[in-house]
Amino acid sequence: MDGSRTDFVVRLAGESGEGVLSLGEMLTTALARLGYEVYTFRTYPAEIKGGTVLYQVRVADHVLLSYGSHVDVFVALNEEGYHDNVDSLRPGGTLIYDSDNVPTHELPGRCVIPIPIGTIAKKEIGSVLTKNVVALGAILRFIGAPVEAGERIAEETFKRKGDEVVQKNYQALHAGYNYISQFADCTKPLLHGVEQVNTERLIINGNEALALGAVHGGLGLYAGYPITPATDIMEAVAPILPRFDGVLMQAEDEISALGMVLGAAFAGKRAMTATSGPGLSLMVEQINLAGQAEIPAVIVDVQRGGASTGLPTKSSQGDLNLALYGVHNESPRVVLAPTSVEDCFYLIQHALNIAERYQVPVIVLSDQSLAHRRCTIPKPDLARVPRWDRIVPEPGTNGEYARYKITETGISPMAIPGMKGLAYTATGIEHNEYSDPTYTPENLQAMKTKRFRKLDHLNQHYAEQFVRIWGDPDGADVGIIGWGSTEGVIREAMELAGREGVRAAALYPKMLLPLPVRIIEEFASRVKKVLVPEKNFTGEFAAYLRAQTRIEPISYAKDTGLPFDPEDVKEQIIRVARM
Amino acid sequence: MDGSRTDFVVRLAGESGEGVLSLGEMLTTALARLGYEVYTFRTYPAEIKGGTVLYQVRVADHVLLSYGSHVDVFVALNEEGYHDNVDSLRPGGTLIYDSDNVPTHELPGRCVIPIPIGTIAKKEIGSVLTKNVVALGAILRFIGAPVEAGERIAEETFKRKGDEVVQKNYQALHAGYNYISQFADCTKPLLHGVEQVNTERLIINGNEALALGAVHGGLGLYAGYPITPATDIMEAVAPILPRFDGVLMQAEDEISALGMVLGAAFAGKRAMTATSGPGLSLMVEQINLAGQAEIPAVIVDVQRGGASTGLPTKSSQGDLNLALYGVHNESPRVVLAPTSVEDCFYLIQHALNIAERYQVPVIVLSDQSLAHRRCTIPKPDLARVPRWDRIVPEPGTNGEYARYKITETGISPMAIPGMKGLAYTATGIEHNEYSDPTYTPENLQAMKTKRFRKLDHLNQHYAEQFVRIWGDPDGADVGIIGWGSTEGVIREAMELAGREGVRAAALYPKMLLPLPVRIIEEFASRVKKVLVPEKNFTGEFAAYLRAQTRIEPISYAKDTGLPFDPEDVKEQIIRVARM
Amino acid sequence: MEHTQTLSVETQPIARQPKDYKSDLEPIWCPGCGDYGVLNALFKALSQLNIDPDRTVLVSGIGCSSRLPGFVVTYGFHGVHGRILPVATGIKLANPELTVIGVGGDGDGYSIGMEHFPHACRRNIDITYLVMNNQIYGLTKGQTSPTSSPMFVTKTTPFGNVEGTLNPLQIAIVSGATFVARGYSSMPNQLARIIAEAIRHPGFALVDVFSPCVTFNKVQTFDYYKGRVYEVPETHDPTDKFAALKLAEEEERFPIGILYRVERPTLDEQVAMIKQRAHTDNPSVEHLFRRFQ
Amino acid sequence: MEHTQTLSVETQPIARQPKDYKSDLEPIWCPGCGDYGVLNALFKALSQLNIDPDRTVLVSGIGCSSRLPGFVVTYGFHGVHGRILPVATGIKLANPELTVIGVGGDGDGYSIGMEHFPHACRRNIDITYLVMNNQIYGLTKGQTSPTSSPMFVTKTTPFGNVEGTLNPLQIAIVSGATFVARGYSSMPNQLARIIAEAIRHPGFALVDVFSPCVTFNKVQTFDYYKGRVYEVPETHDPTDKFAALKLAEEEERFPIGILYRVERPTLDEQVAMIKQRAHTDNPSVEHLFRRFQ
Numbered sequence A, B: 001m002d003g004s005r006t007d008f009v010v011r012l013a014g015e016s017g018e019g020v021l022s023l024g025e026m027l028t029t030a031l032a033r034l035g036y037e038v039y040t041f042r043t044y045p046a047e048i049k050g051g052t053v054l055y056q057v058r059v060a061d062h063v064l065l066s067y068g069s070h071v072d073v074f075v076a077l078n079e080e081g082y083h084d085n086v087d088s089l090r091p092g093g094t095l096i097y098d099s100d101n102v103p104t105h106e107l108p109g110r111c112v113i114p115i116p117i118g119t120i121a122k123k124e125i126g127s128v129l130t131k132n133v134v135a136l137g138a139i140l141r142f143i144g145a146p147v148e149a150g151e152r153i154a155e156e157t158f159k160r161k162g163d164e165v166v167q168k169n170y171q172a173l174h175a176g177y178n179y180i181s182q183f184a185d186c187t188k189p190l191l192h193g194v195e196q197v198n199t200e201r202l203i204i205n206g207n208e209a210l211a212l213g214a215v216h217g218g219l220g221l222y223a224g225y226p227i228t229p230a231t232d233i234m235e236a237v238a239p240i241l242p243r244f245d246g247v248l249m250q251a252e253d254e255i256s257a258l259g260m261v262l263g264a265a266f267a268g269k270r271a272m273t274a275t276s277g278p279g280l281s282l283m284v285e286q287i288n289l290a291g292q293a294e295i296p297a298v299i300v301d302v303q304r305g306g307a308s309t310g311l312p313t314k315s316s317q318g319d320l321n322l323a324l325y326g327v328h329n330e331s332p333r334v335v336l337a338p339t340s341v342e343d344c345f346y347l348i349q350h351a352l353n354i355a356e357r358y359q360v361p362v363i364v365l366s367d368q369s370l371a372h373r374r375c376t377i378p379k380p381d382l383a384r385v386p387r388w389d390r391i392v393p394e395p396g397t398n399g400e401y402a403r404y405k406i407t408e409t410g411i412s413p414m415a416i417p418g419m420k421g422l423a424y425t426a427t428g429i430e431h432n433e434y435s436d437p438t439y440t441p442e443n444l445q446a447m448k449t450k451r452f453r454k455l456d457h458l459n460q461h462y463a464e465q466f467v468r469i470w471g472d473p474d475g476a477d478v479g480i481i482g483w484g485s486t487e488g489v490i491r492e493a494m495e496l497a498g499r500e501g502v503r504a505a506a507l508y509p510k511m512l513l514p515l516p517v518r519i520i521e522e523f524a525s526r527v528k529k530v531l532v533p534e535k536n537f538t539g540e541f542a543a544y545l546r547a548q549t550r551i552e553p554i555s556y557a558k559d560t561g562l563p564f565d566p567e568d569v570k571e572q573i574i575r576v577a578r579m
Numbered sequence C, D: 001m002e003h004t005q006t007l008s009v010e011t012q013p014i015a016r017q018p019k020d021y022k023s024d025l026e027p028i029w030c031p032g033c034g035d036y037g038v039l040n041a042l043f044k045a046l047s048q049l050n051i052d053p054d055r056t057v058l059v060s061g062i063g064c065s066s067r068l069p070g071f072v073v074t075y076g077f078h079g080v081h082g083r084i085l086p087v088a089t090g091i092k093l094a095n096p097e098l099t100v101i102g103v104g105g106d107g108d109g110y111s112i113g114m115e116h117f118p119h120a121c122r123r124n125i126d127i128t129y130l131v132m133n134n135q136i137y138g139l140t141k142g143q144t145s146p147t148s149s150p151m152f153v154t155k156t157t158p159f160g161n162v163e164g165t166l167n168p169l170q171i172a173i174v175s176g177a178t179f180v181a182r183g184y185s186s187m188p189n190q191l192a193r194i195i196a197e198a199i200r201h202p203g204f205a206l207v208d209v210f211s212p213c214v215t216f217n218k219v220q221t222f223d224y225y226k227g228r229v230y231e232v233p234e235t236h237d238p239t240d241k242f243a244a245l246k247l248a249e250e251e252e253r254f255p256i257g258i259l260y261r262v263e264r265p266t267l268d269e270q271v272a273m274i275k276q277r278a279h280t281d282n283p284s285v286e287h288l289f290r291r292f293q
């Protein structure tokens, strides 16, 4: 790391339920407000209490693409956390640990700073609850941040608990801050001033960005059922939506949530739900109904780790198959995947637009690492995604309205209850243009073709805007085709590989169904080899590419519950280049 | 048709609810008992009354592979049925119609026999309910069958309604039989005597064969929820299972049905459910649990037409994707597909075996055309499929039993409640060998690898016995790779193509997941081109083959709600051969 | 639903005839099916209230009975099996001005649909739910339903039904429904009146209708009900929960009419109240960004 | 369940201690969580009945409470969210000799699990169902559940809960459950007794237990229940359905004990009866072939 630049990683590990997450969030916000870029990652046990929480912040004076590979400062607040993570601390890095909880350890080649955090909090401040603020003070001092940065965030965090609590936390902050001064030889500041503090940024995570984007996108009804790691989308929408004349309902389960969404969409509102794998599984039947009866719906799936209940607080990209293929017989659907926190804000608006315009269910595949990745993003452009409205028919005479009219685009103007003379019955039974149940082979062919034609239209007209290419594919040693939350890490890995003489380019389609086949094949034809990295076990995206395109991807599928490590992906790029 | 051989097709069409199906079933059974081979197809509207029912019987003195392309005798009982089907009657064929319902029509090049069926039934017999038996008599006489064949079936069918009803139906039968004699010039008998009547055959359909096979396979619990066209599996099992010490439960929905199956399997019984697409959709979440927690389960999916409610009484092969990929994140499962009515009897036993031995969910993909295809099959060999038992651990000490022990095969001995000292908690959370929730990347990798290893083992050791090859692939112009119920038609189409100088071979894997990749690739390497015909819209199997193998299949996907027509497939074979 | 609140059934000048609600699609039910009576009563009730078909949605599931929306010239949503109530809830929340009526069978509503039934009751969403209860699965050709009688014999219960029979009226009452009635397909005027009252009722209104399946149910036939049904006595106080529960505790004779009727805030009213409480002038996402700076 | 039928609780020589039922896995609940009390009462009840752990299955769904089976040294089935009752039914039907106990939360059982709850009641399957009712979703960090109180504030109901509160006891009673009780996590002996009685009861036994979530529910706390719970009066006749319904119609004070207890044939008994009626000597599939010849 260049001495005059800022780019370092702090990892916090401590007992679940002991305030580690909030310590991480305070630290992150404090640093972001000083003008730094931040990029975080968290993982925690599935239980409410017990087990170790891990929070990692990377801080830099330039845009960040990953949460980093090597830890510069490791803050260990419990023994299990210490043991599980100490190996990640790079040579020359610093260990700060709570000496009340973690026994003394020698760490050759690393600085070691013990702080009796609990003792300070209890004895000096008189409240064990201030432990994490003591730690905050220590960390801020260690990395060279002004204590005021901590004061502001402490005030904000605790002000609703009253002045006394704020004062106690000020004390705690300073106690931690001052305690560190005795370790002067370790404290070579890692923070280097930023030129100018950019206030046109947000410090936000994927779920929050998605929630705001949805509200901005005209959401009329949100129906959901709690499930980790999607719940906080609902929690972010709940206090806001009624102000925008929308309705939020906690349903009795995911089937009901989607039923409410379909009802609301049928009745003319933009509607969505968000869930994770188990919930998406339960929605399969009604997603199909939406495709067949041509009802708009947006379903966000925040993928989590493991099959069945699996690893509910971990991350994976394991639901692609279910999103693409989770339908008996065949009806159209669209699958989108945001690639960054910023993208969450925009892509959900596209999802609402596509659902509305094409009268299809749209599944948005996020994942836990993206959902809870708190980082700095440029303040979103509220005008970037123009609203697409539903195509509605002219008022008519009841009995004459061809709800499922066969058109060139496949889109049939869709009436909204209340419109005059357009009463019709939406149905999941195969039907003719007038929505009457019809069982002939000819009708089946005609209607199924019409319905799928909508996807062709979407693909032909809009595929390009959903594809991002990084680097120059022409003659690249390795062309990476990836999807979803891995984009940043992959870009960083490309850079790392570049330093070792391997040139890579990357293509990220944010629209996975319909798949922009032409663009993908064109990209593949320009690179020497195609590598498809993804966070699952069987290589779902690679198999999908093989099925749908003529390219021959090399799959790198790795399922750990954690995001990719840029170093690890770099190795893969180099390996493939040398194959 | 060679004059001394028997091979003809009778198609019946009439109003739903007017006894057309039972007429078809009586005719089929009567002819089969005379020693002929029969092969039937039926299609009917989704409503209970109204619309047209179609029943087609092909009759021959040799083994039949399809329900035929051309109709020799068309029996029209209502006007709509007449119009929809008259074009299928081949030149030289005969139309028999109910002149009370169908207006007189000229049919150049065809014999036309009007019978006032309703009038005969009402006036002569005194009961309109006997209409279909009047028709039965007429048909039997027309094709040259003895009236006694009709008497026996009429007696059997009506005996539980009392002697008087039987007598009335005798009269009706004879009235129809005699009425026909006036059309002597049309009645060139189509039936030619069979040498010897083989009594070692069954006249049975796919659902019935599957139900018997399951009971023979040791079924301990059947839990189901009614859905067309799977309900009759439950209805066939219901009266039998308690005799074999088994239990049948009608659950409140499909989720509950599968829940009961998992509970029973956990407790040591062989258990299954049967459903169709909408029900399979609802089962997705718990199929995944079965894969993850390693609980045996057999789920039969009798595919029907259309997406969502679609075409519930029609046929398709549209659920392959859902069966293969309907899982969030990834857990192992097995997918089997019977290719014939006979196969239904055996394959369900394999399904129960595999579920039990490998502790996985097994999905069996049948479809409406196979389910309701009543035909003659050789009497099944009850010894052909030996029972595979569950691998259970030795009695132990509670707390020491490694339920999910990592083994070479991936199979961990599974205790059954009641066994001493082996108490454990099955869980869908990611777990270690002792079933304790465990969230580390290393454990995830180890356990997921172990679970999927079971599929590798199954594939390596048993794939071959689930593959049938027809014809000689070496140098064949076209190598067909198909799946499921189309096998017979494809074989017939191959023969037809052969007569036109195109040589085809066919491979049918009855195990679709794990896919016998090596065998398929080997087959493909020996033929000139690979054609994949299937009854769906998007070509699901062809895409799957592209994803999983190195072959380049040509897809022929056709979704009509009806089975393939051998002539149509022949055309495709020839087209591909000439490509 | 302004019109139902400001107008009374009796004085409403009838502008639409029952036949005006009939669509071009012919019902596909078996001749004699009880559902014809329900359909006609619904036509009558709609015309009595002079309901605007363009502002009405019938929501159904899957079953013979669930085909009803296609036969009525209102908006309709013929969804999947068992999900009437979530869909109806979504419609009503999206546009409280609409009259929303769920229509379906006992299998659809009380078997697979049980997931949603008590929840719709407790939410008191302002919709009407009309169940054509024939105590059997019609469309799948005659299997037991949760309301089938003990030892009922079908092809799936050849030894007789050994599951207890559900009492949907009592479940509705204890779950918080505010209007609970029973109708009978062969008492069309009575049924029309009940349906009209149910539609007018602000809150969740269950109308469970005996609607015999003449093809598959050979026990609960029209004959069976003759002499077994009787009108809810005038003396019955429909606001008395326990009296209603007692009346619903049927054994051999079945009360027809309104068993229970009370008022409490509906879900849609409460949601409107929340909107009011949350109200801000010119809400903007720009403004929300501040929380993330 | 021979042992529960032939032995009475009181005279049973205690061979297994409560601690003998404890597994090696440490509960992961927050300190002070009500579920600890339930777990201890269950240990006690099992030991009172001297239940054989190797012949017992605890079935759970997903939630904090649903982690319970792992902490008990019996067989366990920790399935997916909301499906306790189908799985428990399958186990009991497969092997009626087993003692089958469902354990889970109010969200698991009364929200998503509502699909199965009334059906299990009406079937009267001989299992015990223990619901740790904390009136909140614990594991997902505090959202409203169907038993949450009106205007309860959570992150998903920032303006207060506007859905009605379900009464699981009444639903169980009208749906056909034959044993309905309420327990309280802080009354361990009482709770152990109720659980033991529930296990002994032949038929579907619901034990709904107030088991406060100390981390997320700041309304229904241990303090809240103090003074609000009271024992079911001795004078109460648990075979009187309407008396039980009245007792369950709680408002401010909550009766703890057995509210309802009657007997009728269990599902497993009836299934055994069907097997007997269907009995044939040496049944063979060969024989069945005849019907198809």
Ligand SMILES: Cc1ncc(C[n+]2csc(CCOP(=O)(O)OP(=O)(O)O)c2C)c(N)n1
Binding pocket: B225, B226, B227, B228, B254, B278, B279, B282, C062, C063, C064, C065, C066, C080, C081, C104, C105, C106, C107, C108, C109, C132, C134, C136, C137, C138, C139, C140, C145, C213
């Ligand atoms: C998920 C699902 N499961 C099963 C079915 C099959 N099915 C169609 S209608 C029906 C039951 C019909 O009974 P009911 O609701 O009482 O209506 P009825 O026909 O008696 O009017 C069933 C089980 C289905 N369509 N979807």
Ligand SMILES: Cc1ncc(C[n+]2csc(CCOP(=O)(O)OP(=O)(O)O)c2C)c(N)n1
Binding pocket: A225, A226, A227, A228, A254, A278, A279, A282, D062, D063, D064, D065, D066, D080, D081, D104, D105, D106, D107, D108, D109, D132, D134, D136, D137, D138, D139, D140, D145, D213
């Ligand atoms: C299908 C599905 N939806 C949602 C979830 C997420 N989830 C886990 S536990 C839970 C609710 C827990 O509440 P409760 O059953 O009352 O248990 P408690 O934690 O309060 O003991 C939910 C919604 C899930 N696991 N599966």
Ligand code: SF4
Binding pocket: B048, B049, C028, C029, C030, C032, C033, C034, C035, C064, C065, C134, C138, C139, C212, C213, C214, C215, C216
């Ligand atoms: S089957 Fe029964 S419910 Fe269905 S239409 Fe016929 S009579 Fe009515």
Ligand code: SF4
Binding pocket: A048, A049, D028, D029, D030, D032, D033, D034, D035, D064, D065, D134, D138, D139, D212, D213, D214, D215, D216
């Ligand atoms: S979150 Fe609540 S229910 Fe869960 S363990 Fe903690 S106190 Fe108990």
Ligand SMILES: [Mg+2]
Binding pocket: C063, C105, C106, C107, C132, C133, C134, C135, C136, C137, C138, C145
């Ligand atoms: Mg019904």
Ligand SMILES: [Mg+2]
Binding pocket: D063, D105, D106, D107, D132, D133, D134, D135, D136, D137, D138, D145
């Ligand atoms: Mg709870």
